[in-house]
Amino acid sequence: xxxxxxxxxxxxxxxxxxxxxxxxxxxxxxxxxxxxxxxxxxxxxxxxxxxxxxxxxxxxxxxxxxxxxxxxxxxxxxxxxxxxxxxxxxxxxxxxxxxxxxxxxxxxxxxxxxxxxxxxxxxxxxxxxxxxxxxxxxxxxxxxxxxxxxxxxxxxxxxxxxxxxxxxxxxxxxxxxxxxxxxxxxxxxxxxxxxxxxxxxxxxxxxxxxxxxxxxxxxxxxxxxxxxxxxxxxxxxxxxxxxxxxxxxxxxxxxxxxxxxxxxxxxxxxxxxxxxxxxxxxxxxxxxxxxxxxxxxxxxxxxxxxxxxxxxxxxxxxxxxxxxxxxxxxxxxxxxxxxxxxxxxxxxxxxxxxxxxxxxxxxxxxxxxxxxxxxxxxxxxxxxxxxxxxxxxxxxxxxxxxxxxxxxxxxxxxxxxxxxxxxxxxxxxxxxxxxxxxxxxxxxxxxxxxxxxxxxxxxxxxxxxxxxxxxxxxxxxxxxxxxxxxxxxxxxxxxxxxxxxxxxxxxxxxxxxx
Amino acid sequence: xxxxxxxxxxxxxxxxxxxxxxxxxxxxxxxxxxxxxxxxxxxxxxxxxxxxxxxxxxxxxxxxxxxxxxxxxxxxxxxxxxxxxxxxxxxxxxxxxxxxxxxxxxxxxxxxxxxxxxxxxxxxxxxxxxxxxxxxxxxxxxxxxxxxxxxxxxxxxxxxxxxxxxxxxxxxxxxxxxxxxxxxxxxxxxxxxxxxxxxxxxxxxxxxxxxxxxxxxxxxxxxxxxxxxxxxxxxxxxxxxxxxxxxxxxxxxxxxxxxxxxxxxxxxxxxxxxxxxxxxxxxxxxxxxxxxxxxxxxxxxxxxxxxxxxxxxxxxxxxxxxxxxxxxxxxxxxxxxxxxxxxxxxxxxxxxxxxxxxxxxxxxxxxxxxxxxxxxxxxxxxxxxxxxxxxxxxxxxxxxxxxxxxxxxxxxxxxxxxxxxxxxxxxxxxxxxxxxxxxxxxxxxxxxx
Ligand SMILES: Cc1cc2nc3c(=O)[nH]c(=O)nc-3n(C[C@H](O)[C@H](O)[C@H](O)COP(=O)(O)OP(=O)(O)OC[C@H]3O[C@@H](n4cnc5c(N)ncnc54)[C@H](O)[C@@H]3O)c2cc1C
Ligand code: SF4
Ligand code: SF4
Numbered sequence: 003x004x005x006x007x008x009x010x011x012x013x014x015x016x017x018x019x020x021x022x023x024x025x026x027x028x029x030x031x032x033x034x035x036x037x038x039x040x041x042x043x044x045x046x047x048x049x050x051x052x053x054x055x056x057x058x059x060x061x062x063x064x065x066x067x068x069x070x071x072x073x074x075x076x077x078x079x080x081x082x083x084x085x086x087x088x089x090x091x092x093x094x095x096x097x098x099x100x101x102x103x104x105x106x107x108x109x110x111x112x113x114x115x116x117x118x119x120x121x122x123x124x125x126x127x128x129x130x131x132x133x134x135x136x137x138x139x140x141x142x143x144x145x146x147x148x149x150x151x152x153x154x155x156x157x158x159x160x161x162x163x164x165x166x167x168x169x170x171x172x173x174x175x176x177x178x179x180x181x182x183x184x185x186x187x188x189x190x191x192x193x194x195x196x197x198x199x200x201x202x203x204x205x206x207x208x209x210x211x212x213x214x215x216x217x218x219x220x221x222x223x224x225x226x227x228x229x230x231x232x233x234x235x236x237x238x239x240x241x242x243x244x245x246x247x248x249x250x251x252x253x254x255x256x257x258x259x260x261x262x263x264x265x266x267x268x269x270x271x272x273x274x275x276x277x278x279x280x281x282x283x284x285x286x287x288x289x290x291x292x293x294x295x296x297x298x299x300x301x302x303x304x305x306x307x308x309x310x311x312x313x314x315x316x317x318x319x320x321x322x323x324x325x326x327x328x329x330x331x332x333x334x335x336x337x338x339x340x341x342x343x344x345x346x347x348x349x350x351x352x353x354x355x356x357x358x359x360x361x362x363x364x365x366x367x368x369x370x371x372x373x374x375x376x377x378x379x380x381x382x383x384x385x386x387x388x389x390x391x392x393x394x395x396x397x398x399x400x401x402x403x404x405x406x407x408x409x410x411x412x413x414x415x416x417x418x419x420x421x422x423x424x425x426x427x428x429x430x431x432x433x434x435x436x437x438x439x440x441x442x443x444x445x446x447x448x449x450x451x452x453x454x455x456x457x458x459x460x461x462x463x464x465x466x467x468x469x470x471x472x473x474x475x476x477x478x479x480x481x482x483x484x485x486x487x488x489x490x491x492x493x494x495x496x497x498x499x500x501x502x503x504x505x506x507x508x509x510x511x512x513x514x515x516x
Numbered sequence: 517x518x519x520x521x522x523x524x525x526x527x528x529x530x531x532x533x534x535x536x537x538x539x540x541x542x543x544x545x546x547x548x549x550x551x552x553x554x555x556x557x558x559x560x561x562x563x564x565x566x567x568x569x570x571x572x573x574x575x576x577x578x579x580x581x582x583x584x585x586x587x588x589x590x591x592x593x594x595x596x597x598x599x600x601x602x603x604x605x606x607x608x609x610x611x612x613x614x615x616x617x618x619x620x621x622x623x624x625x626x627x628x629x630x631x632x633x634x635x636x637x638x639x640x641x642x643x644x645x646x647x648x649x650x651x652x653x654x655x656x657x658x659x660x661x662x663x664x665x666x667x668x669x670x671x672x673x674x675x676x677x678x679x680x681x682x683x684x685x686x687x688x689x690x691x692x693x694x695x696x697x698x699x700x701x702x703x704x705x706x707x708x709x710x711x712x713x714x715x716x717x718x719x720x721x722x723x724x725x726x727x728x729x730x731x732x733x734x735x736x737x738x739x740x741x742x743x744x745x746x747x748x749x750x751x752x753x754x755x756x757x758x759x760x761x762x763x764x765x766x767x768x769x770x771x772x773x774x775x776x777x778x779x780x781x782x783x784x785x786x787x788x789x790x791x792x793x794x795x796x797x798x799x800x801x802x803x804x805x806x807x808x809x810x811x812x813x814x815x816x817x818x819x820x821x822x823x824x825x826x827x828x829x830x831x832x833x834x835x836x837x838x839x840x841x842x843x844x845x846x847x848x849x850x851x852x853x854x855x856x857x858x859x860x861x862x863x864x865x866x867x868x869x870x871x872x873x874x875x876x877x878x879x880x881x882x883x884x885x886x887x888x889x890x891x892x893x894x895x896x897x898x899x900x901x902x903x904x905x906x907x908x909x910x911x912x913x914x915x916x917x918x919x920x921x922x923x924x925x926x927x928x929x930x931x932x933x934x935x936x937x938x939x940x941x942x943x944x945x946x947x948x949x950x951x952x953x954x955x956x957x958x959x960x961x962x963x964x965x
Contacts, residue, residue, distance in 0.1 A: 140715060142847035143568075146681050150569035227847070229929035341580060439925055440900025442842050442851070444813045445529065446562040451575040460578055481927055483570075486842045487849050487897035490925050507904050509818040510837040512825045514537070 003138045010130030017123030021184070024116060028107030028183040030067040032056045036103040045092050052078055053100075064180050067104065068097055098202065101179040105186065113187040120187070121212065128216040136223035144224050145452060145483050153406070154333045160406035168403035175394040178202040195251040204251075210326065211247045215239050217329035224332075230478045230491070234318050238325030246322045259285050261292050264320050266299045268359035269420035271393060275385065276370050304420075305427050311493055312434025313424035314476020321420075323413060326402065327454065328477060331410025335454035335479065338409035344456050348416055348473065355392060356422035362388055392417065411454040415473055425472030433493045434476065435500075436469035438462065441508040443488045449480035463488050467504035519544040522827075523606065523616035525596050527551035528560065529813055530793025531622030533820030539587045541828030547588065548614070550606070552595035554646050556581060561813055563649045564674045568681040601769055601786045620823065621765070621776055621784070621791040625758035625811060627671075634728030639736035640752040643671055652753075656682055660750030663687075664739050666725045668695045670843050672755035673712070677846055679751075680715055687718040687747055689725055689739075691756075695845075701858050703868055704894055707877055708845050715846055728752055758811060760795040773797050775809060780833035782823045792819035803836045805855050812841060838907050839890075840900060848875060853903035854890025856881045864889065867913065869940045871895070871933065878937050882913045891916075896933050897925035917941045917949045 034057055037050045052074050061067040075092075082091045109116040153159040173180050185205050192200035218239040225231035245264040254260050259281045267273040273296055282293040307315045317324045338344075362384045369381045401413030414421050428434060436459070443466075449459035455473045459480045462469045469489075481489040505513055522538060524531040527549045535547050558576040565571040584591055595609040599619070606614045627642025629635050639655050641648055656663070656679065663679050665672050668690030679686045694705035695712070712719050724742035731737035738748045760775030771777040771785035775797035782790045791797075793816035798808045810819070815836065822834045842851045856879060857864065863884050870877040876895030883889055887910040891903055902923035906916050916923070920934040938949045 140847060142677065142715075143681060146568040146570045148569060149572050228927065229931075230927045233929055340575075342582075437925075439897070440904065441814050441840065442900055444561040444842075445559045445578050446565065447559055447571060447575045447578065448562070448565060451571045464578065478927060485844045485849070487851060487925060490897075490927060492928075506814075506817075507900055508814055508837050508840065509822065509835075511818075511822045511832050511835040514821060514825060 003134045007131055007134035010127045010132075010134060013123045013127030014131060015127070017120050017125075017127055020116070021120035021124065024107075024109050024120060024187070025064060025180050025183045028064060028105045028109065030061040030064070030101065030104040031059070031106060032067075032100065032104040033058070036100065040099040040103050041096055042094065045094065045096075048078070048092070049075070049096065064101060064105075064182070067101060068179055071097060071100065097179040098182060102182040102185060102199075105182055107183055107186075109183045110186040113190055116187040117191075120184075121209065125212055125216055129219060132216070132220040132223060136220060136226075141227050145448075148333065148336055151333075154336075156337065156407060164403055164406040167405065168399055171394075171399040171403050174202060174206060175398060181205060192251070195248070196254040198254060207247050210322070211242050214242045214322075214325050214329045217332065221329055221332060225482065228478075228482055231482065234314075234478070235329065237319045238321070238328060241320045242322050242325045258288050259292065262322075263292075263295065265322070266304065266316070266420055267296065268356065268363065268423065269321075269323070269418055270296075271359055271362070271388060271419075272385070274363045274366050274370075276366065279370060304424060305431070308424050308427040308434075309432050310434075312432050312474070312476050312491075313421065313428045313472075314434070314474075314491070316424055317414065317421060317475035318477045323397065323401065323418065324475065327405075327410040327414060331402075331405050331454070334405045334410045335477075336409070336452050337405075337407065338411065338415070338454050338456035340450050340453070340456050340458050348456070351416045352418065352422045352425075352473075355396075355417050356419040358388065358392070359419040409454055409456070411475070414475065415455050421473070421475075428474070429470065429472035431496075433496060433499070435492060435494070436462075436474065436480070437490045437492050437494075438466055438468060439486075439488045439490065441466065441506040442486045444486055446485065448483045448485060449489060452479050452483045454479070459489065465504045466506040467501045468499060470500050519546055520617035521546040521548065521615065522618045522620065523614065524549045524620040524622055525551075525606070526622030526624055526793065526795070527554070527557045527591065528622060528624050528793060528816065529557075530624075530816035530820045531620065532557040533817045534620055534622065534792060534824045535589050535820075536587070537821050537824030538827060539589060541824060545827075546590075548590045548592060548616075550592045550594060550596060550614075552593065552609075555591060555593045556584075558646070560644070563643065563646075564678050567649060567653060567678045596764065598764060599768065599770075601789065604788070617788065618827075619789045621762075621789065621795055622793045622816075622820070623761045623795045625794040626761040627754055628757045628759045629754060630756060632725055632728060634730060634736070635754070637728055637730050637736045637752075638734055639750060640728055640754065642754045642758075643675055644758065652678075652751075655751055656684060658750070660684055662747065662749040663751040663753065664689060664725075664747055664749045665753040665755060666739075667755035667757065668692060668697070668721075669755060669757060670696070671758075672753070673845050675753040675755055676712070676717055677715075679753075680717070680846075684751070685716070685718070687720060687749070688712065689723045689741060690719065690721050691724045693722045695719075695721075697858060699852075699858055701856070701866075701868075701879065701892070703870065704877055704879065704892065707870065707874055707894060708848065710874060711846055711848050725752075758794070760797065760809065762795055780835075781826060781831055782819065782834065790823055792816065792823055802834055803839075805839060806836060810836075814840075838904050840904070848895050849897065850892075850894050851898055852890065852892045853898065853900065854881075854888070854907040856890040856892040867941055867944060869937050871936070876933060878933070880913060880916065886912050886914070888913055888916050896930070899923045899925040913941070913945070914947050914949065 032053065034050055037053055038046060041049045055074055056070050061070060079091055148154045153163060181202050185200050185202055188205050188208055189200045191208065192198060192204045218235045221235040222232050241264055246262050250260045250262055272278055282289040318328055365381050365384065396417045397413050404412045443463040445460055445464045447460050449463060453459050454477060455475060457471050457474060459469055476491055478491050481491055522545055524535055531549055535549050538545055538547060556577050557579065559578060562571055562576040566573055566576060596606050597609045598607045604616050625644060627644050641651055643652060662685045664687045665675050666689045672688065676686050676688050694700065694702065695708050700708065709719060725739055726742050727740040728736055729738045729740065736749065736752050738746050739752060740746050762772055762775055765776065766772055769786055770789065775795045776784050776791035777799055778784050778791050778796045779799055780802060782792050782796060784791050794811045796819065801808055818836060819834065826832065838854050840853045844850065865882045867880045879892045881889040888906055890907060891898065917938050920938060924934050942949050
C-alpha cells in the first residue's frame with residue numbers, strides 16, 4: 003500500500019508540475035484576422051488599427067505578448083480617460099481572448115496529451131494516493147496526525163499550498179490571459195459539451211469539479227464507517243458535477259441561458275442584475291422558469307428546507323463552495339479560529355456582507371424598474387466593487403486560498419451572505435439542533451478542535467446544552483470525532499430545542515445550571 | 517459571610533468546577549486555584565489526542581485565558597509541599613506560604629506502581645500528567661523495536677493506541693484473563709480482544725510484569741514476564757490503575773486512607789478542609805453499587821458543583837444518580853448505564869446480542885422480576901436520558917425493547933441495530949416487541965415520535 007501511495011504522490015506531483023509549466027510553454031503570433039474575430043464590432047476597427055505593430059511578430063511568452071498588447075492599447079484608453087470621454091473608453095479586456103487566439107504551443111497542438119499529462123495525472127495520482135492511504139488505515143486513526151503534518155498544520159507545505167492557491171486565484175480573476183494555454187487543452191471538452199469555445203471559467207469549473215470528486219473519494223474512504231458523511235459527500239459531488247458543471251454547459255449547447263439551478267441569491271449575487279433579468283425574460287419559457295425558480299428558492303426553498311433540516315441541507319449537501327470546503331478542504335478544518343474574538347468578528351462580517359448584498363440588489367431592482375434614470379452609475383459602481391471585493395477577492399482568493407492558513411470555511415463563516423440568511427433561519431426557526439448525550443461529555447475538546455466553523459462545541463456539550471448556532475453547517479464531524487458519542491445531529495420538535503437551563507444528568511443532590 | 521479566601525489545590529475538573537460554581541453563587545469570595553502541573557485547567561482525558569496529533573495542547577483547555585480574570589479566579593502555578601492545618605497555611609516548594617480560610621483538596625490521582633524491580637529506569641512511566649505526556653513524547657520520538665504496556669484498563673489501551681499511531685509495535689500485558697476484567701463480561705472482552713489484535717498488538721492475557729531490565733545507560737532494555745519470557749523494548753507504560761495523589765498530606769492531622777477521608781458533604785477530618793474529585797475517599801459509598809473512590813471525569817465535576825452549592829445554600833449530602841460511563845477501545849466505543857455485572861450473578865438475567873461483524877454488542881441486565889438494571893453497549897451509541905429514565909423507573913425489559921428506537925443515539929442514516937436487537941430479544945424471551953416504525957413521511961421530515 004505504501005508503494006502505491008508513493009506512486010500516486012509522484013504522479014500527482016508530476017501532473018501539477020506539467021499543469022504549472024504549460025502556461026510557460028507557449029508562444030504567440032497575432033494576425034489582424036484574429037482581432038476581427040475576437041473583438042466586438044464597435045471596437046473592431048480601432049483595435050485592429052492600434053494593434054497593427056503586433057501583426058506578424060512572434061512573442062515567446064505570455065508576458066511578452068501581454069506587454070506588447072498593453073503598450074499598444076493602453077495609451078489610447080488612458081488618453082480617453084484623461085479627457086474624461088467615458089463613453090468612448092474601451093472597458094472590455096480583450097487580453098484573454100486575443101492571447102487564446104494568438105497562442106501556439108503543445109497544449110494547443112496536442113490538447114488531449116497535455117490534458118492527460120497534467121490534470122489526468124493529478125487525478126490519477128490523487129485517487130491512488132487516497133485509496134492507498136485511507137483504504138488501509140484503521141478508522142480509529144481517521145483524525146489523527148493533522149497537527150503533525152506540515153501540510154495540514156501551517157508548515158512549509160501548507161504555506162506553499164496556500165501561496166499556490168492564492169496565486170492561481172489572482173491569475174484566474176485578474177490575469178486570465180496567462181491561463182490561456184491551459185484553456186486550450188480543455189477546448190475539445192467544452193466543444194463537446196456546449197458546442198462553444200472554452201473560457202478560463204470552463205477550465206476552472208472542470209478543475210473544481212474534479213477536485214471535489216477526487217477528494218470526495220477520500221472522504222468516503224476516510225469515513226467508511228459513517229453513512230452520514232458518505233451520503234453528504236456523494237450529494238455534493240453530484241450537485242457539483244450535474245448542476246454546477248454539466249447542466250449549464252448543456253443549456254448553452256441548447257441555446258439556453260447558462261444557469262446553475264442550485265445557486266441561490268445572495269450567494270449568486272448577480273441573479274438580479276439587469277443583464278441577467280433581461281436574459282431570463284428574453285429566453286422564453288425556460289428563461290422565465292429560471293427566474294421564478296430562483297425566486298422560489300429564495301423565498302420558499304431556504305426557509306422551508308432550513309426549517310426542517312437546518313442550513314446543512316444547503317451548506318454541506320448541495321453548495322459548490324461548501325462542496326469544495328468539505329472535500330478538498332477537509333484536511334484543514336481544524337485550523338479555524340475557536341476564540342470568542344473570532345466569533346465576534348464573524349457576526350459583524352457575515353451580516354455586513356448580507357446587508358451589502360441586500361442593499362446592492364435592492365438598488366439594482368429599483369434601478370431596473372425606474373429604467374436606469376434614478377441611480378445611474380451608482381449601481382454599476384456597486385456591482386464592480388462587490389464583484390471585486392466579495393465575489394472574487396473574498397469568496398475566491400481568501401475563501402479557498404486561505405484553506406491552509408485559516409481553515410476550509412473562511413468564506414462560509416465570515417463572508418457568505420446566503421450562509422448568513424440560512425443561519426438566521428436556522429437560529430430562530432428550525433427543527434435542527436445538535437443534541438448532547440446527557441452527562442457523557444469528558445470535555446476533551448475534539449469536537450471544538452475539528453469544527454470547521456470555529457464553534458466551541460465543547461462549551462455547550464460539557465453543560466449538556468443543545469448546540470443551536472447560526473453558523474453550524476451540519477457537517478457532522480464533531481459527532482464523528484467525539485470519542486464518547488456525545489453529539490447527534492437531529493431534526494426534532496422546536497419545543498425544548500434551545501436549552502436556557504441545561505442540566506447534566508447524573509447528580510441527584512442538586513439541580514443547577516452547569 | 518464576608519469575603520473568605522477559598523484556596524483550591526488542584527486545577528483539574530473537580531477543583532475548577534468548584535471554583536466556577538462558587539463564583540456564580542458568591543460574588544465576594546476570594547478564590548485561588550493552585551496547581552503545579554499547568555497554568556490553566558486542561559482536559560486530562562485529551563492527553564492521548566495531543567500525542568496523536570489530533571489536537572494541540574491549547575485545544576485541551578476548555579476556557580480561554582481571559583476567563584479566569586473575568587471571573588476573578590486567581591491562578592497560581594506552584595507545587596504545595598506541605599500544609600499547616602493549625603495555622604491554615606500552605607507551604608510551597610519555593611518556601612513561600614499562603615493562608616486560607618477554606619481549603620479544598622482536589623489533587624487528583626497518580627499512577628500506581630507496585631514496586632517492580634527496575635520501575636525507576638528511564639523509559640518506564642505511567643500516563644497521568646502533562647509531564648508524563650511530555651516524557652512519553654520525548655522517549656517515543658526515537659525509533660524503537662517495541663514498547664510494553666502493563667495493565668489491562670482504560671489508560672493501558674489508550675497508551676497502546678498512542679504507540680500504534682507512532683507505528684511502534686506493542687506488547688500488552690494483562691494480568692487477568694481478560695481485558696478490563698473489573699467491568700467487561702466475557703463476551704464483550706473477547707470482542708475487544710479481537711479488535712485489539714486487529715491493530716497488530718501483541719496482547720498477552722494472564723501475564724504479569726516481573727522485572728524491568730536496564731541497559732548500560734540506565735534506560736529500559738527489556739521486561740521479564742511472569743512466564744519468564746524476556747521481551748526487549750525501549751519503553752514501558754505502566755497502566756495498572758491510579759491512586760489518590762495524597763502522599764504530601766500523610767502524617768498530618770488529616771485522616772487519610774487511600775485518599776482523603778470525607779463524609780457525604782466532602783468534609784474531611786479537619787475543619788474548613790474539604791476534598792473532592794479523585795483524591796477524595798468517602799467513608800460510606802455515596803450510593804448503592806458505588807465505590808468509596810470515584811475516579812472519573814463526571815464524578816469530579818459533580819463533587820465540585822455540589823460542594824460549591826453547599827457553600828452558597830443550605831448544605832446537602834452528595835448523592836449521585838444512576839451510574840454511567842463511557843470509553844473507547846481503538847475504534848470501538850463503549851458505554852454503560854446502570855448496573856451490569858462482569859460476572860454472572862444469581863438472580864440476574866442477562867440478555868446479550870452481538871452483531872455478526874463482531875464489532876457491535878448490546879447487553880441488558882434484568883432483575884428477578886424482569887426489570888432493567890443496566891445496559892452495556894459496544895460499537896454504537898445509546899441515549900443517556902432514555903436509559904437514565906428506564907433504569908430509574910424500573911422499566912421491564914420488554915418495555916425497554918419496545919422503545920429502544922428512541923434510546924439509540926447513533927448518527928443519522930446508521931444501521932438500525934435496534935431492530936436486530938429487538939428481534940433477538942423476541943427470540944430469546946418470546947413476547948411481542950412491536951416497535952413503532954416510522955413512516956416515510958416521518959423519516960423525511962424528521963418528525964419524531
Ligand atoms: C490518560 C487519562 C485518560 C482519562 N480518560 C478518562 C475518561 O475518558 N473518562 C473519565 O471519566 N475519566 C478519565 N480519566 C480520569 C479523569 O481524568 C480523572 O478522574 C479526573 O481528571 C480527576 O480530576 P481531579 O480534578 O480530581 O484531579 P486532577 O485532574 O488530577 O487534578 C489535580 C491537579 O492537582 C495538582 N496537584 C496535586 N497535588 C498538588 C500539589 N501538592 N501542589 C500543587 N498542585 C498539585 C495536580 O498536578 C493536578 O494538576 C482519564 C485520566 C487519564 C490520566
Ligand atoms: S468531543 Fe465529545 S467528549 Fe469531547 S468535548 Fe466534545 S462532546 Fe465532549
Ligand atoms: S458544530 Fe459540528 S456539525 Fe456544526 S459545523 Fe461544527 S463540526 Fe460541523
